Amino acid sequence: MPLYYYVLRHVGATRVALITLITLVLALMLGYLLNDKALQTEANLGTAAILSGLLLFEYSQVAGKWVRDTLMG
Numbered sequence: 001m002p003l004y005y006y007v008l009r010h011v012g013a014t015r016v017a018l019i020t021l022i023t024l025v026l027a028l029m030l031g032y033l034l035n036d037k038a039l040q041t042e043a044n045l046g047t048a049a050i051l052s053g054l055l056l057f058e059y060s061q062v063a064g065k066w067v068r069d070t071l072m073g
Contacts, residue, residue, distance in 0.1 A: 022054070024050065
């Protein structure tokens with residue numbers, strides 16, 4: 001828990017909130033790699049949705065500019 005507070009102090013609340021989403025994906029990946037746990041289709045789709053949302057959040061300004069440039073010609 002002290003590491004969480006350290007990160008919160010140095011990074012910012014918005015980005016720290018994203019850690020909870022990455023934790024789920026990391027747990028699935030570690031279970032698959034280290035314990036040979038089978039991944040169901042729903043887990044793969046959920047992981048893809050989470051990662052897509054995180055990428056969209058991270059690159060929203062770049063993506064918005066690309067969409068505007070594409071649509072406006």
